Amino acid sequence: MRGDRVRLVVSLALLVAAVVAMLLPGGKPMKGLAKLFSRIKFGLDLSGGVRLEYRVEIDKSAENPSAVVDDVWTVLRNRLDSAGYTEAVVRKSFREDKSFIVVEIPEATDTAAAEKLVGSTGLLWFGQAIDERDYNPLDKSDDINLALREGGQWYQDKDGKKWYLIKKEINNRKDLVLVGPRIAQAIPEIDRKGVANYVVSFTLDREFVEVFKNITKELYVPEQLLNNPTQAQIAARKRLAIVLDDKVQFVGYVVSPIEDGRGQIRGNFTFEQARELAAILRSGALPARLEKVSAILISPLLGKDVLEQSLRAGIIGAIAVMVYMILFYGIMGIVAVIGIFYALAVIFGYLSGTGTILTLPGIAGIIFTIGTLVDGNIIIYERIKEEIRTGKTTKAAIEVAFSKSFWTLFDANLTTIIAALFLYYFGTGTIKGFAVTTIVGIFAAMFMNLVFSKVILDAVSDLIRVRKTGGAQR
CATH class of the missing domain: 1.20.1640.10 (Multidrug efflux transporter AcrB transmembrane domain)
Known part of the structure; x- marks a missing residue:
């Protein structure tokens, strides 16, 4: 009983x-x-969705162009599967000696959102933010000259509201450059600090943990320095920046060195945005540039x-x-x-x-x-x-x-x-x-x-x- x-x-x-x-x-x-x-x-056969077509721009120096197209297909397939679009169709197309990738995403109603997931190059890097502007600094000669003197470059944030002057060489040290690291894990999580809706927690591949630890040690700002108004300008030049596809995803202070290669990207993401960003990070950078040919909504097949x-x-x-x-x-x-x-x-x-x-x-x-x-x-x-x-x-x-x-x-x-x-x-x-x-x-x-x-x-x-x-x- x-x-x-x-x-x-x-x-x-x-x-x-x-x-x-x-x-x-x-x-x-x-x-x-x-x-x-x-x-x-x-799925697409029942409810329609978005159809995207891209031309694959392959570097002329590539020894095996067809292998590059295969790699692009693999990265996009992994991105879509990781983001939950397992029913999406990704296929290769060849015409007039050019290579194309066609992506059909079921139930997608926003072509812009679909393009953001597929068209992203997925290139992630870490830098040092030393200054910021609320306007476009590329329109002012003083700001352009400042970037030249500092050896940095102005990048816009993901929301298009701010610009940051960022250097890839942390404190001008050539041994502290971290561009295109492999991401072992990336998952969307609720922001436990309550600052944003969702964050993307990531873990670097073991090969990049040591350099990331040294970067965070170099940019570490003690709490007493943050609370000291006279030292605010010095502290502001030691902020860690996370950049994805030339868009600043996060800028903040390193309050303690990160020794295990784990970090978070905050951007006031919704769950869908965080999930798609995590998918891009996990799948890695595209091996070739994609040029959009068309993006249309399609009816059920x-x-x-x-x-x-x-x-x-x-x-x-x-x-x-x-x-x-x-x-x-x-x-x-x-x-x-x-x-x-x-x-x-x-x-x-x-x-x-x-x-x-x-x-x-x-x-x-x-x-x-x-x-x-x-x-x-x-x-x-x-x-x-x-x-x-x-x-x-x-x-x-x-x-x-x-x-x-x-x-x-x-x-x-x-x-x-x-x-x-x-x-x-x-x-x-x-x-x-x-x-x-x-x-x-x-x-x-x-x-x-x-x-x-x-x-x-x-x-x-x-x-x-x-x-x-x-x-x-x-």
């Missing part, structure tokens, strides 16, 4: 979590039951009629399976139908909570899950019928059936999960989408088969009737 209570509590908790994930704010405006699916993001027909066919098929289960297995068939809706709720809850993009191949993965779930039910139900025919009570038959079916179902589903993991690891775009919904669906099906359905079957065991000799349940 205690085990049944645990299974019931876990099943209800998972269902509640799925429903809460579907009802969280931030989804598309929908009414009625459709609101449960408002947070699910649809699937016509409305085709989509409606596909969904109608899927629904009719699911209903046919449910009717068959009820007619052939009676009360156990009803339990299977309840389980199908339970598994679907878990799957859609996952899609809503994680922001995973759903495409037509993803829907195919969900339909495949329904088949797997029903197969598992049939294995268990046939075992229950066999045990009852040997003279066992219904409850005893249920216990034996689940015990003997566990490893059969576990092994069968594990092989499918392994195959789907390979698809996810080696695949891209829509292949990843199919793999994700398949993996989540298999886990949901296993949980429903081995946990949720047992709770329900135990509760309705007195209603289960089985013929003593072959044939279906009455």
